Amino acid sequence: MPLQPGDRVALLVPGSRTYVDVVLSLLAEGVFPIPLDPRLTAYERERILANLEPAAVITDPAELAPLRATSRGIPLGRPMHVTSGTTGTPKGVFSGLLTRDDAAALVAEERDLWGFASTDVNLVLSPLYHSAPLRFAMGTLLAGGRITGFDADGNQPAFDPARITATIEEERPTTMFCVPAHLQRLFVHWDEHGTPDLSCFRLVAHAGAACPEPVKRRLIETFPAGSTWEFYGSTEGQFTACRSEDWLERPGTVGRARPGRTLHLDGDGQIWCTVPPYARFSYFNDPAKTEAAWRETEAGPAFSVGDLGRLDADGFLWLDGRREDLVITGGVNVYPAEVESTLAGHPGVKDVAVYGVADDRWGQRVVASYVGSATAEELDAWARERLAPPKRPKEYRAIAELPRTLTGKIRRRELAG
Structure with missing residues (x-):
């Protein structure tokens, strides 16, 4: 079936180089990929997709190739990732079709924050159906760089510290996104087999879970000075970014608001974040949940995902967990x-x-x-x-x-x- 702007395409296939190309190709046409874990059971797939109404569901990697464009235009929106579903049925986070100006601003924000450039080589560690690894891979390709971490056929293998170490030695990546569990496994492997030359890295960003302080300090000591960052975000949007040097001065902080955003807390300590127009979202086909996530503030529309925190006088944020926890x-x-x-x-x-x-x-x-x-x-x-x-x-x-x-x-x- 021909796809139209605004349509959604569910991707239930393993990650690969082609996967990232297809995501960029679809978004350039205003079609929204829905990246999902290919290991979902039939029941889970039906439960998630029933409310998202995809025009196509891709379950065979061979079906990806026809969706790949020969040229790479600017994405006219964000992939429709779904919330993790820890508190009920997962919901699709929908950016809507962006104007050309807003689309360009969305790409520029990521490029300016992380410094994506044509010389970058992004090492992909996490499954590409997750938002952060896909976002870093897309940002790298849009800047003219390349991505690595795949096998000879361009497919994404399971995380393996020995393979990752060999890739670092052979490909000399400049950036990577990881979660603390990746770091813990890499450090264990390096303790046994030796730490590779990591001087190639200019950016190592981590998020996704709280990072134990010993792991955080070893990260800072092991990678080049100034290269390590943490950020706080969610499926819905990004809140903060934090240089490790700031973390060392304020242990435990997740940083200050990203450029173009402001943070504030309500009386219960719940975190609210104002964002630029191109970073706004709705929950697809769920106006009630969308309304509950947003409120008007003096700084503009702000959203919350229910997290609780503390802000100091300089605007640095500490997380206290989720309201539901x-x-x-x-x-x-x-x-x-x-x-x-x-x-x-x-x-x-x-x-x-x-x-x-x-x-x-x-x-x-x-x-x-x-x-x-x-x-x-x-x-x-x-x-x-x-x-x-x-x-x-x-x-x-x-x-x-x-x-x-x-x-x-x-x-x-x-x-x-």
């Missing part, structure tokens, strides 16, 4: 991110997640599941020295591995269930 115990609000950060400082903790479980006395009680050698008694003593009584976990559960999404977010509901 908030634990209310005995009428006191406890933010899991704060407790996790404290417990992660114990030398016997490698990974930790804090959440609430139903409790007849307290309404909810604070529970910590952790990976590491520490005992519950040691962690209780650690918490007593550093946390007020309501924030101290009432229970510690040692487990082999925390359940996480592919982008590194903790599945707290699985732990609490």
